[in-house]
Amino acid sequence: DTEVTQTPKHLVMGMTNKKSLKCEQHMGHRAMYWYKQKAKKPPELMFVYSYEKLSINESVPSRFSPECPNSSLLNLHLHALQPEDSALYLCASSHGQFANTGELFFGEGSRLTVL
């Protein structure tokens, strides 16, 4: 199983809503990542979890709250988002602790629209 599964694929939410994005991998990878990708732009790193601990937060606004319940699951909790937060949110995992040392496995993404 070499898949990273993200749900939901599409999400529309209002600025006062609370929602969550979910990511799951069963490859035994010990690092998991959240990226944000705007249209026609490269992915931008948001958070990194290494061995279930938050190791990198790229100064992401607090309206985005990551959670890693176990080594296979990664959540991104969303609250009071702004329309400019509309984007494709990509989850990725890697076997090694650091993305530099190996391959990032990406999910297909969750396309978020904030109204």
Add this chain to the structure above:
Amino acid sequence: AQSVTQPDIHITVSEGASLELRCNYSYGATPYLFWYVQSPGQGLQLLLKYFSGDTLVQGIKGFEAEFKRSQSSFNLRKPSVHWSDAAEYFCAVGAPASSASKIIFGSGTRLSIRP
């Protein structure tokens, strides 16, 4: 800090023609280099990577890339493109000595295939 530049925003080639996508990096030493591909509405998939050794790297789907230290380049090539190769291609660079789990992505090159 490392950086990566993809000079070509959009390239169109005829099916069956050869392809070369350009990538230039900036780093004080030999970095880790990657090429990822993203089909419309999908996540990213690793095509190939260079860490050290042979400067000509073979990847999946018939792609190869050559590391040229003198030109700070890591160009992606394919001898004969297929319509299914139409996608966005991202060059990425990582710093071997860095403890940060970051890969820096280039701005991407969109490849279109002319029938």
